[in-house]
Amino acid sequence: MTMRSEPIPASTPTDAAAVVEQLPVGIFRTDATGRFIFVNPAFCRLKAMPAEQILGRTAAEIAERESADAASPWRPEFAAQAAVQHASIMQTGQTIEREEAWPAAGTGGAQRHVLVVQSAVLGPGDRPVGSQGILFDISQRRQADQALAHERELLRNLLDHSPDHIYFKDLDSRFIKSSAGQARQFGMPTPDGLVGKSDFDVFSEEHARPAFEDEQEVIRTGMPMIGKVEKETWIDGRPDTWCLTTKLPLRDRDGNIIGTFGITKDITELKAAEREIAVVHKQLVEASRLAGMAEIATNVLHNVGNVLNSVNIAAGMVGDRLRNSKLKGLERAVGLIDEHAGDLGDYLTQDPRGKLLPTYLRDLAQALRAEQVAMADELATLAKSVDHIKEVIATQQSYAGASCVVEAVNVGELLDDALRMNAGALTRHKVEVVKTLVDLPALMLDRHRMLQILVNLISNAKQALNGLSDREPCIRLHAMLAGEAPARVLRISVSDNGEGIEAQNLTRIFSHGFTTRRNGHGFGLHSCVLAAQEMGGVLHVHSEGADLGATFTLDVPIEAAEGQR
Template sequence: MKTRPVPNKDRVLVVDSNPDIHGAFRDMLVEDTHAQGKFELDCARDTHESHALMQQSLLAQQPYTLAFIGASPAKEWAATEIASQIWAVDPSVQIVIYAELLDISSDALFEAMGATNRWLKLRTPLDRVEVIQLSHSLTEKRDLQQLADLHDGTHSAAETIANPVDATEINEQDLLRTLLDNSPDHIYFKDLKSRFLKCSKAQALQFGAASPAELVGKTDFDFFSEEHARPAYEDEQEILRTGQPMIGKAEKETWKDGRAESWTLSTKMPLRNSAGVIIGTFGISKDITSLKQTEAALAYHHDLLSTLMDNSPDSIFFKDLQSRFVKISRSELHNLLRLSISRYRAIHPGTDEDALPPHLASVDEFEKYVIGKTDADLYGQDRASEFCRDEEEILRTGKPIVEKSEKTVHPDGRVVWYLTTKSPWRDRNGQLIGTFGTSKNISELKEAERKIEEVQAQLLTAARLAGMAEIATNVLHNVGNVLNSVNVSADLIGAQLRVSKLKGLARSVALMDAHAGDLGQFLTQDSKGKLLPTYLRELARTLEGEHNAITTELGALCGSVEHIKQVIATQQSYAGTPRVVESAKVDELLDDALRMHAVALTRHKVDVVRNYPSLPTLLLDRHRVLQVLVNLISNAKQALSATADKRALITLGAVLMEGPVLRITVTDNGEGIAPENLTRVFSHGFTTRKNGHGFGLHSCVLAAQEMGGSLHVHSEGPGQGASFALEIPVTVPAGSAH
C-alpha cells in the first residue's frame, strides 16, 4: 500500500480572488498564537496559481492537507471547478468551500462535488475560532489515517510522489467509500477522545449534517442529550481501557433538539493501528426504532391479553384446528382444576389432598398439563362430543355460535350452567387457525330465573285476585252512587203509596154496595149519596195525579237501574268489551247526573249553578260520561260537608271546543286540595277522608282514558274549593244544530 509522507507542519492552500481573504487566513492560521507553528499557508488568486502550487507541493514532498476555496468574481461555480482540479493533482486533499456567493443547497453541492467526505461547506462570514478548530480536526484525522498507513515502510517518498495511490489503495478506498456512502446503518470511527474521524452518510444524515465531513471533530454530546451521550462515551472509554468490544447493545437515543427518541443496536470495537496500539474506536449502529415500537406494541397488547386472561371472571380459551387448548384464562383453569379433581376423586374415592397427581397439585402445574389437551381429556368423551360438534361446525362454516346455554353436571351431582360464545380464530392473513371463546357462569342467574318464575306465578295469582277485588270495589262504588238515587225514588213511591187516596175509592164502592137495591134513590135523595159523585170525581183527579207522580219516579228508578247495568258493562269494557257511542244532549246528561243527587243536594242545602248553554246533540259514550259526572258531583257534595260557615255551591259547566272536544267542569267551593295531593288524587286507593276508599276518582280517570280523553283537577289550596275538568273527543252528527 502506498503512503504519503507526514509533514512537520500542516500545509494549507487558500484559493480566493480577494487578497484581503489571504491576509485574514494568515492572521487566523499562521499569526494566531494558538495555531502558531502548526500551519504553513500558501495563497492563490485563481485556478492557474492553485494548480501550480499543487504541483510544487508534490515535487517538494510537502503536499497540502487542506484547501480553502472561496468565491471567484468571474464565475459562481469556480469554487467547485477549482476543487475538481485540485483533486486531479492530489485526491487526498481535504476541500473546504466557504464562498459567500454559493447560495446553493447541500444536495446541489453533493451533485457537483460527489458523495464523499473529502469536502465540506463552511458558513460565512468566516469565524476565526471555527476555522482553526476545523483545521485542527481535519489535519488530526489525516494524521491518524497516515499513521495507520505507515505499517508498509517499503515505499519511499519518491515512489509516493510518483505514484500517490496505487491500484490496491484505490480499490480499498472505493470499497470503504461505497460502504460508507450506501450503507443504511450508522458506521463511524472515533479518536481517543470519542471525536468523530469518519462516518457513513447515513450517520451524517441522522445528525442533520450536509455531509459526513461536518461531523469530524464533533462528539455525541453535540447531538444527543446527556442521558444518551454520557453512557455512550463511557462505553467507548471502557473499550479504550480494556480493549474489549461491546457487541449488540440496544441503546435508546435521546436528542438535544427534542426530536422523538430513537433506538439502535450498537456494536463498538477498538480501533488499532498496525502496531496493535488502540488509537480510537469504531462501530456500527443499526436503527431498530421501528422494531422497538413494534416490540412495545406487542408488549402492550401482550400485557392487555395477560391482564384479561389472568383477571377476567369469565372463562376464555383458544383452541387449534384439532380443538386442543392453546391458551386458557386463569378463571377457566380454576374451573377445570376443580372439575378434574372431582372426577379423579370419583374414580379414586378417599384420596387425600397430598395424594393427588402432580398436575392436580396447583393451578400452575395444571396449566402445563392442560395446554395441548382436548375437552375429552378433561370432561370425558360423552360431554366433549357436543363441544367438538360445535367447534367443527365453526371451522366448517366460519360462523360463530353466540350465547349458547350449556349445562355441566359434576361427578358430585352439582349442576353448573354456562353461557358460551365461540368464534373462528384467524391469523393476520385471515387464515383459519382454530377457535376461541368465552364462557360465563350463569348458575346463579338460572337459579334466580327459576325463583322469578315461581314468584311471577304467585304474583299472577295475587294480581288476578286483586284485579277481581278492584273491579268488584269499583262496581260497588259506582253502583252505590246510583243506588242513592234508586233509594230516593223508592222512598218517594213508598210515601205516595202510603198516603194514597185509593182507600177512599174502596169506601165509596162499599157504600154503593150497601145501597145496591136503592142505589138511584140513594144517590138522589140521601144526603151522603148526593155527595158521592162529586167525591168520586175529585178522587179520580187525585188518583190520576198519584199515578203520574209514581210513573215519573218509576221512570227515574228505571233510569238508575239502567245506569247500574251500564256501570257493570263499563267494568267489563276494561276486559275488552267495546264502548258504546250514542247520541246524547249534554244538558240532559248533566240534568240526569244532578237528578240522581237531587235529594242529597237538597238535604245538605247545596245550591247548584247550571252554567252550560244549549249544545248540539253529540255522539259520545253516554253512560261512561254519566258515571264520571255522578262520581264528580258526589265528591263535590262530600267536599262541601265541612263548609258550614258559607253557602255551599256546586257549579256545572260545559263547552264545546275545537277538535271537537267536549269540556265538562264540576266546581265546588268546599274544602279544597293541598298542592302535594293534586297529583295523587287520581291514584288508586288514595283518599284524605276518614271513611274514603280512593276508588271513585281513579275509576273516573280510567273511564276518561277509555273514551280517549283526560280528567284534570285544579285547586288553589285548602279551603279554596276544587274544579275537575273532563275533556273527551266527540263527534257532531251531520245536520245537528244547537
C-alpha cells in the first residue's frame, strides 16, 4: 500500500488572530507613544476593562481616570512604571519584566498577581516602533509560594527554637537537617555541622547501635517507632541522659521512603524524679503500713474503751455487793452457835436471842440467795463485755480481711447489751432511752460488729446530749426490717435531741480523725463505717443543723448475712 503525506497548510492571518484572541494570557501592543493599539480578551479580563476604553489611550491616561479606585488594575504607580519601561524599550530594544498586584474582585481582599513581559516591536532597520507584551496571571503560583514560604518559616522556627531534638536522616541514618538545640547539645555551633554525620559520631556504641537498628527497621517496614524510652551514653564521657524518642519514615512526593525523621525529648530530670518518687513511694508504703497499724490500735483502744465503761460498772457493782454482803451476819450467827455448842438446844428454845436465831438465819439465807443472783447477773454482764473486748481485738488484728462470724441474733437483746454497756453514763446523766422494736425474728448477723457499732452510736449520742439545759436529754432506738426481698435490710436508727451537726460537717463526720469535740479523737464513727462496710452495709447520718439533734441509721443486708453462715 502506497502512503502519501500531505503538506500541512500554512496558517492564515485569520487563524493567527483567532489564536491570539483565544489565548488565556493577556496580550497587548502599543505604538511609539505608548498608546494601546491592540488588546486581546484575556487582557481585558485581567485589567477589568473593555477594549473600547483601552484602545487609543496610554496607561497614564487610563490611570488618571481610574485614580479614585484604589483597587483598580490601572493605578497611577503602575502607569508610571509602564511609561518608564516603554521608554527604555524604545531606546534599547531590550525585553523587560515586571510584576503588578491589586485586590481581585469578589475574592474578599485576595491579591491578583500578574507577571508582565514586555518587548519591542521592530520596524524597518530593526528600529523599535512600539512595544508589545504578555500578561501572565501568577496569583496561584504566588499563593503557593507564600504558603511554602510560610511552611518553611514555621519549620525554621520549630528547628531554631524547639527545646526538643528534631532531625531528618537519609537512608544511611546520616543527618540531613536538625534543630539548633540538638546541634548545640552535640557540640556543633550550627545545625549545618551535623549534616553528613551519624549517631556514631556523638554517642557510644551502647546507644548508637540500637538507635541505628531502630531507624533501619523503620526504613525497612515503613512502621513508625513511637515513644521509646532510651538511655543515651556519650563518647565524650558526659553523664548518661534519658530521652523519649519517636521516629517515622521520611517519604518523597511519590511516597518512596528516603530516610527517617524524628523528635527526641530529654526526660533525664523526669527519670530522676521517677527514682525519687519510687523512693518516696516506698517510704509512703511503709508509713501507710505503720499508720494503718496505728489506726487499728487506735480503733482497738477506742472500742475497748467503750466496753470498759460497762466492765468498770459491773465490776464496781460486784465490789459494792461484796463489801456490803450479808456474809458477815452469817459469820456472827455461826459464832453464836459455836459459843453455845454445849447448850445449843436450850439456847435456841429458852434464850430470847437464841429464839430469834432460826428466823434470822432463814432471812439471811434469802438475802444471800438474792446477792448470789445479783452478782451472777453482773458477772454475766462482765463476761459478755470481756468476750466483746476479745472479739474487738481479734477483729482489728485481722482488720483488712476479717471474716464475719455470723450467728443467730435477737435484735432486742443486742440493743439491750449495747445499752447496758453504756448504762453508767446514761444513768449518771439521767438520759431517757426510748426503744421501739417491731416484732423481729432472730437474724443471722455478725453480732460483735453490730455491737461495736451500736455501742459507739449510743456513746456518741450520749455525748451529743452533754450540757443540755432547755430540754430533757433523750435517745431513741428503733429497729425494723426495710426493703423488699432479695434486698431486705435490718435498719437500726439511733437518734438524739442534742447538739446536732452543722451542714458542712455532715460529709466529714465519718472521716478518720475528724471530730468537733475538744477531747474527741475522731475514731469511733470512722470505725463504725468500716465495720458496716465489712458486713456489706452502710451507715448514714442526718441532722437538720446545729442544736437540732441527729439520727444515725445503720442498714445491714439480711440476705448477705444469711449467706455468710
